[in-house]
Amino acid sequence: MxxxxxxxxxxxxxxxxxxxxxxxxxxxxxxxxxxxxxxxxxxxxxxxxxxxxxxxxxxxxxxxxxxxxxxxxxxxxxxxxxxxxxxxxxxxxxxxxxxxxxxxxxxxxxxxxxxxxxxxxxxxxxxxxxxxxxxxxxxxxxxxxxxxxxxGIIIGPGDDTHRLTTWLHRIATERWVGVPAARSQPIAVIDVRDLASWMVTAAEELVIGPLNATGPEGMCTFGEMLEACADAVRSTGREPATFVNLHDAEMRAAGVKPWSDLPFVLPGDVAHTVWQVDTTRARELAVPVRPIADSVADTWAWQIKANLRHPPVPRVVQDLTTRKVAEKLAKEAAAAEETANV
Ligand SMILES: NC(=O)c1ccc[n+]([C@@H]2O[C@H](COP(=O)([O-])OP(=O)(O)OC[C@H]3O[C@@H](n4cnc5c(N)ncnc54)[C@H](OP(=O)(O)O)[C@@H]3O)[C@@H](O)[C@H]2O)c1
The missing domain is CATH 3.40.50.720 (NAD(P)-binding Rossmann-like Domain)
Structure with missing residues (x-):
């Protein structure tokens, strides 16, 4: 053709x-x-x-x-x-x-x-x-x-949108990374190679009409994607960051901007519905869905090779994370002292 x-x-x-x-x-x-x-x-x-x-x-x-x-x-x-x-x-x-x-x-x-x-x-x-x-x-x-x-949201090697790659970069380069405490939110994405190869097949087979092209609802959670990032970073011999829980109210109070400061993260009321996309037709037409861990690992490999640059962690996120780490360390020190005094 x-x-x-x-x-x-x-x-x-x-x-x-x-x-x-x-x-x-x-x-x-x-x-x-x-x-x-x-x-x-x-x-x-x-x-x-x-x-x-x-x-x-x-x-x-x-x-x-x-x-x-x-x-x-x-x-x-x-x-x-x-x-x-x-x-x-x-x-x-x-x-x-x-x-x-x-x-x-x-x-x-x-x-x-x-x-x-x-x-x-x-x-x-x-x-x-x-x-x-x-x-x-x-x-x-x-x-x-x-x-x-x-x-839907496209991920994979070559992704210059600074979404998934931002998380990989932070997890690989920071000691502590602020992440939403609520990480069980299901998300759905599509790997660029799956979308591309399927569209070529669709051209061969003359597929027509509208089609929601993303992964199935609940294909993974945001937390699973972050864990896949940590695994990918670890597999290249680096120590991944420790996650620091940031709660919705704390992020709001600190002025953290959803999505732009923390890619993929939306306020609770929107987050539940935004990933709910019916993809029945895509599944019927066999739009492929590779495991999130594969997309993440391949993106990480590409991003290292491409030496992809990222701006520093936004100040509001950095400050909130630093404060939470200080609170956590202080708590741990107090507990250790108490144990020592027993
Ligand atoms: N990334 C996502 O998550 C996402 C989600 C939903 C939908 N989409 C859609 O997916 C499509 C691909 O997005 P992408 O960001 O991956 O695009 P892309 O493939 O990076 O597109 C850029 C390509 O288009 C060429 N191009 C741009 N403007 C052009 C023009 N006026 N004339 C001729 N060539 C032009 C560029 O080459 P030159 O600059 O050299 O011309 C380059 O080859 C877009 O329609 C986008 O809206 C993306």
């Missing part, structure tokens, strides 16, 4: 290119060149996919021979308008959308693919409404040939 991959050198897009090449496909890799060149074995088409003139001019020699487009670089509504104009006749179009396209997410839950999407008059500069509008634009152009892959 000839597959055009929009985006080709980033996190998900390069995994899609790798998966398509591994499956023996003829890959047309479309990017601007800002993030380097696609790998050997691809035909590189240099274009700005947000600019209809640039995209149509660059794609013109290939348009009649493309079997499927896998669109991993849809970051603007303009990009969807340009792609809709250029690719309206392709036999199959896979658009990487997002769970955030749903109007009710966050906080969720998402009951299924028929849940209401963000509206056209919502703020289209925000990712969710932009994705919902982009889906509408592409559906208007390619109709039922569209597969809208509403991805």
């Amino acid at each position: 000839r597959i055009a991959v929009l985006g080709a050198t980033g996190f998900l897009s390069s995994a899609v290119v790798d998966a398509a090449l591994a499956a023996g496909h003829d890959v047309i890799a479309v990017s601007r060149g800002n993030q380097g060149e696609p790998p050997p074995g691809t035909t590189w088409v240099r274009a700005d996919r947000d600019d209809v003139a640039s995209l149509s001019g660059a794609m013109a020699p290939f348009l009649d021979t493309i079997d499927s487009v896998i669109d991993c670089s849809g970051f603007t509504v303009e990009g969807a308008i340009a792609a809709a104009a250029v690719f309206k006749k392709v036999p199959h179009y896979v658009y990487v959308s997002s769970i955030s396209a749903y109007r009710n997410w966050p906080p969720g839950p998402i009951q299924g693919e028929d849940d209401e999407l963000a509206h056209p008059d919502d703020d289209l500069t925000h990712a969710g409404p932009m994705k919902a509008q982009s889906e509408r634009i592409l559906r208007a152009a390619v109709g039922k040939r569209l597969l809208a892959v509403r991805a």
Whole structure:
């Protein structure tokens, strides 16, 4: 098959290119060149996919021979308008959308693919409404040939979003790491390689319609992911940090910002529903789910090799953690003294 991959050198897009090449496909890799060149074995088409003139001019020699487009670089509504104009006749179009396209997410839950999407008059500069509008634009152009892959949080090697890698970095480099005391919260994520290889299969099999593409509800807890981080760090000969419990009320009082200061962590009322995404269709269509420990270990290996940089732990988190450690050590010292005096 000839597959055009929009985006080709980033996190998900390069995994899609790798998966398509591994499956023996003829890959047309479309990017601007800002993030380097696609790998050997691809035909590189240099274009700005947000600019209809640039995209149509660059794609013109290939348009009649493309079997499927896998669109991993849809970051603007303009990009969807340009792609809709250029690719309206392709036999199959896979658009990487997002769970955030749903109007009710966050906080969720998402009951299924028929849940209401963000509206056209919502703020289209925000990712969710932009994705919902982009889906509408592409559906208007390619109709039922569209597969809208509403991805959840993507993890794995190459992840430059500083979410999972932040935890790995802190656990590997700090003596004490502040983590939420409530770590039994189930989460669901998808490994970039699982998503990429499945989308290539979906292109081969002409899978269409909307699809919530993430792991099954309850695939692991946040605490299990943190333990997998500690195991990965330990397996490379480093001593992982000791976890320090931070309670919701303490974090609120200290001004810790959910998610940005502590990736994956949300306030209790949102945390329960935000990970509740119905993925029945994904399971029926055999979207793979590898064990979280494998994704974490491979991400850690990649992040060491890539020498990925991270900003220091945010001051509010650091201060709260230091205070909690001091309290814990003082308590332990007092208990030891009491024992010695007996
Ligand atoms: N990461 C997540 O957890 C997550 C969750 C849900 C949905 N998604 C969606 O998944 C998709 C992939 O996300 P990602 O962050 O992994 O992307 P990515 O693959 O890192 O995308 C960047 C790629 O797109 C190219 N690109 C960007 N803008 C372009 C433009 N205007 N014209 C041509 N090429 C362009 C870049 O190359 P050049 O800069 O060289 O052009 C690069 O090859 C996105 O649609 C994203 O919204 C991601």
